[in-house]
Amino acid sequence: MSKEDILRSLADSVVEMDEELAGRLTLEALDLGVLPSEIVMDGLSKGMERVSDLFDQNEYFVPEVVVCADVMYAAYRIIKETSGCAYPTKGKIVIGVVEGDTHDIGKNIVSIMLEGAGFEVVDLGRNVPLKLFGETAAKTGADIVAVCSLMTTTRDGMKGIIEDIRSKRHGKIPFIMVGGAPVSEEFAQSIGADGYAATGRGAVLVAEKLIADKVRRIKDEII
Amino acid sequence: MRLFDYVAGQKRRLIYPQMGALGLKLTGYKMYDVYRSPQKQLEVAKVLDDSFDLDFVYPLDYGVIFVETLGLPLLKPDYDFPSTLDNPVKSHEILSAMKLPDPYSDGNMPVYLESISLLAENFSKPLAVALVGPFTLAVELAGATDICRSIIKDPVFVTELLGFTTAMVRDYALAVEKAGAKLIQLSEPSAVMLSPARFENLVQQKIQDVFDDLNAFKVLHICGDTSLILDRMFDCHAEGLSLDQIMSLGRLAPGVPDHIVIIGNIDPVTVMADLPAEAVRTEARRILRSMDAYPNFMFSFGCDCLINTPTENVKVCVEEVHQSLIHCDLV
Structure with missing residues (x-):
């Protein structure tokens, strides 16, 4: 062959x-x-x-x-x-389900789609403590943090995660994207997320766009 | 009497809200205070009924009652619904070692039955009780991702698991009916991840198995986008279908059989929790108008209300629904 x-x-x-x-x-x-x-x-x-x-x-x-x-x-x-070889990826993404929420099928699908599209994914699982998102992003040098919520009652936890990451206590600030059944584009904007996706495929497109924006920004700075 | 006859026989529209969590806000009780106490269940139901003039009475939704009875570890927030932390039923061996619980003696199941009886004795309004359906219970036991694998790689395990969960749900649903429930809702949110063909085998047939043994009004609730499985939902032997807010009721109503009551679907988050009361009224009015031509319609929320939903928003919503008349010429 x-x-x-x-x-x-x-x-x-x-x-x-x-x-x-x-x-x-x-x-x-x-x-x-x-x-x-x-x-x-x-x-x-x-x-x-x-x-x-x-x-x-x-x-x-x-x-x-x-x-x-x-x-x-x-x-x-x-x-x-x-x-024993590492291969190049499109970027590194830390993903997890917000604290208080144990539903992870949506997150698993997004994670699968992102890996399938060539991203390296660090999966924190479900019911993830707020600060662990920022800490893991800093430790791994992640480009994006993806936060999921499947319960109406836990989606507000996303705001705390974004504030924690943006507080710069973790150094480099990654992009933050959010998604899940109770999350809308409007809600994502209202809490200051960089991206929102309703589906696994949508998450891939958003992640690719965020990385492209980052590359463009770096190129502009160099020029 | 069928649910359709009950709903269409009213002069005005009925509201069937999923809002037990609001009862915690109004009483200050913690979730497990209420789960463990029939008296507190009664108190919560009375507070909700006094505050909102509802058309049905409810105990606080106890979605984890099955997994809790089976001993799965749970996350138990004080003021939110509990959920499973682990899904250990991964093999034939584990499943075959599990004993089907007795509704009258195992776990907190008898206490919940006592609560249901107490509510039925104290209210003349129909008592509605929601339970998790067999497929979603199977997902809770095995884990969503692992059950997806098993559906393709080990279908015999899935069949056995569904046999267990269907028996458990049916036994308890019968006990709930005997305790006084006049409406039993099965919730199958996990069903949206299946193809229509798999829905037929793994959900529809099991729901039928439970519903066929019941005399109470039978409602099936599935959150999310159900457009691909809606036709199959008609064949679940449910008398009412409760649908998510992302579904357009006005658009799908012409295709729903006349005898099935469409239930829904104001957004519990972006409308009920987030908007001011007058905007809630406008949205409720829009949904009611879109269903004006259908006597087989009962107003509800697309899913559970948030605990922090402003009570004024619920009042306005109920008020708007109750002002809406069912046109006699449609029935």
Whole structure:
């Protein structure tokens, strides 16, 4: 198989939820000398992009997305174990569900979509103490903090997280995006979030835009 | 009598709000003070009824009663609803070791039944009780992400788990009915993550299994965007469908069978909690007008009210609904 064929089949294996095939193709690609970054960006991520499209078209639903992501993660592990190699990502995102809220399926979907799109995600889980978002962002040098809430009663906690991060006690200030069932664009603006997304795919687009804005800003400063 | 006959038989519109948490604000009681005390449940129900002139009576919603009885660890805020901290039922082995609880002796289930009985004895208005549905209970037990995996990789486990949860919900729903509930709502918020075909197998059939054994009015509540599964919801043997605020009732109403009551759907957050009273009145009026042509409509919130919802907003909302008449020529 040529490199192109392997990468195409790798993308197919993600879409088809075939973990065994994805593992075999990943090893084959590494044997052939394909760079880990190419395996990720041109194989696995391409597959997850198609999964996102199928999700948007109501062909795939949450269970399919979860299992496709499992296939992608299994291949990631093989790359890491075999080559020990870190691959370039679009940016680093700290994500979690606000304190008091234990519902995490929405956050998991967003996390999967972001990783599938090539971001490195640090997942803090659910019921995350307010200050942990800023502390982890500072520790990991994250570009974005993504905060989710699935309960009407906990969404106000998002404001505290934004204030904590913006207080600069954690050094570099990352972008902050919010989402979840009780959160609206208006609410996101009212608490000073940099971005809002209603869906997993929307979160990817917002994250990509925020990173592009950051790159543009840095370029402008250099010029 | 069917729910439709009850609703359409009134001269004015009815309001069926999910607002138990407001009772805590009005009494100052903590959540578990009320859960553990039938007398406090009665006090909360009386305060809500006195304050808002409601069309139904409610005990404080106890969504975690099943998982609590099964021993799952919970996050228990004083003034908000509890939720599960861990979802340990991941395998056939764990599931097969679990015993189906007895509604009359296990956990806090008998105390809640006592509360329901006390409310039924003290009010002539119909008593409405909401319970979690079998699929959402399965999600609580196994975890949302893991149940998604199992749906594709281990469907036998999901079938077994749903067998357990359906039996548990049905047993308790029957006990709740026997205790005096006149309306039983099953809530299935987790169902929105499924395809219509999977909804049919994993949700619809189980809801039917529970509802078919009940004589009370039967309502199905699903939050979120239900547009893809709405047709299947019609076949759940529910007499009423309670829908989220993101659904346009006026647009979907023509497709709903006449005998099914559409319930909804003022936004509990961006309207009820966030806007001033007159804006709430305007929004309530808009929803009522959009449903003017439908006798099979009962006003409600899209989901639970926030505990900090201004009481004036609820008063205005109830007032506006009660001023709205059902046109006799429509029935």
